[in-house]
Amino acid sequence: MPAHVAGRLARPDRRAPGDLCPIDRTMQVVGTRSAMLLLREAWYGTTRFDDFATRVGLSDAITSARLRELVTAGLLERRPYREAGQRTRHEYVLTDSGTDLVPVLIGLAAWGSKHAPRDWSPVATHDGCGAEIAVEVRCGAGHEVAPGDVLVTG
Amino acid sequence: MPAHVAGRLARPDRRAPGDLCPIDRTMQVVGTRSAMLLLREAWYGTTRFDDFATRVGLSDAITSARLRELVTAGLLERRPYREAGQRTRHEYVLTDSGTDLVPVLIGLAAWGSKHAPRDWSPVATHDGCGAEIAVEVRCGAGHEVAPGDVLVTG
DNA sequence: CGACTGGCTAGGCAAAACCATAGTCAGCCA
DNA sequence: TGGCTGACTATGGTTTTGCCTAGCCAGTCG
Numbered sequence: 001m002p003a004h005v006a007g008r009l010a011r012p013d014r015r016a017p018g019d020l021c022p023i024d025r026t027m028q029v030v031g032t033r034s035a036m037l038l039l040r041e042a043w044y045g046t047t048r049f050d051d052f053a054t055r056v057g058l059s060d061a062i063t064s065a066r067l068r069e070l071v072t073a074g075l076l077e078r079r080p081y082r083e084a085g086q087r088t089r090h091e092y093v094l095t096d097s098g099t100d101l102v103p104v105l106i107g108l109a110a111w112g113s114k115h116a117p118r119d120w121s122p123v124a125t126h127d128g129c130g131a132e133i134a135v136e137v138r139c140g141a142g143h144e145v146a147p148g149d150v151l152v153t154g
Numbered sequence: 155m156p157a158h159v160a161g162r163l164a165r166p167d168r169r170a171p172g173d174l175c176p177i178d179r180t181m182q183v184v185g186t187r188s189a190m191l192l193l194r195e196a197w198y199g200t201t202r203f204d205d206f207a208t209r210v211g212l213s214d215a216i217t218s219a220r221l222r223e224l225v226t227a228g229l230l231e232r233r234p235y236r237e238a239g240q241r242t243r244h245e246y247v248l249t250d251s252g253t254d255l256v257p258v259l260i261g262l263a264a265w266g267s268k269h270a271p272r273d274w275s276p277v278a279t280h281d282g283c284g285a286e287i288a289v290e291v292r293c294g295a296g297h298e299v300a301p302g303d304v305l306v307t308g
Numbered sequence: 309c310g311a312c313t314g315g316c317t318a319g320g321c322a323a324a325a326c327c328a329t330a331g332t333c334a335g336c337c338a
Numbered sequence: 339t340g341g342c343t344g345a346c347t348a349t350g351g352t353t354t355t356g357c358c359t360a361g362c363c364a365g366t367c368g
Contacts, residue, residue, distance in 0.1 A: 202344080202345090203344070203345050203346075204343095204344065204345075207345095214345080214346070214347085215346090215347075215348085215349095217346095218345080218346060218347075241344090243344070243345075244345085
């Protein structure tokens, strides 16, 4: 069931103005495989340049470029740290803005586990409680909302 | 707060095997701007080729290629229809698999509205109830789960 | 002092994503 | 019969994404 659409978006043959769509705007920032996977790693707690490159399987050049983009876009913070007897280095950690994207990561993972299965997928559970987690669409009144029960007003 | 990671994924310097990550697998299918925006349109109820191309602002060539990919990946269904006095045409509609991706679309839209604002963004509400909608991460026991309270076992 | 390591930067190149223009094809309408 | 429309396909070109190799720089270890 499709959503219901009202307002400027309702005419089926009219192009939505370029920067009107927030999905589009988000995809301009994190719409590459490398950006999403680096964010996944940051969510997993990876902070060091080499670990990002190795664990995601990206070249140094792409890792460097993408991390810098994510920092300037405000999803990651680059901050100095010093281990004992080591010189100052930088670590990359998720900002609040980056953390706001975690539900999207979980949604992508859930879709992949269900619709593009392999021998095996990681499982995400509620730490402590132990129950499996999922993303849900809910309204402010607490109802669970099906994709067909959404009204998009533009 | 990062997630907690257990199992094979836990060693910080070990590359996850290529097809291990379901986020990666999903991004291989819908990881382009054009694919996401075409899915958005399908969710909005668009079904006709020209409307997809016009409303998303894509060239015919990309629209054609991407729609075909989404059909073969099982996210859209292409089916014939006939209007009165017209010849048979094809329409593209979301499958159950494609509908499973709607929470991701809503999550991307929510992030864009909050962190990449413009003059104006569309608003998604619960049709009928009228309250604004959001994506939430919840466990099977019904708890709302923060990104830092997730345990990923791989 | 030189080697090694972590964290990059630079150069060259292939593949994918995208655009613009133009053409095709089927059937209905005049 | 010839034109129009919806839905494509084809061609040529640019930009982005990514890989690989190589090099750099700072500080620590031998």
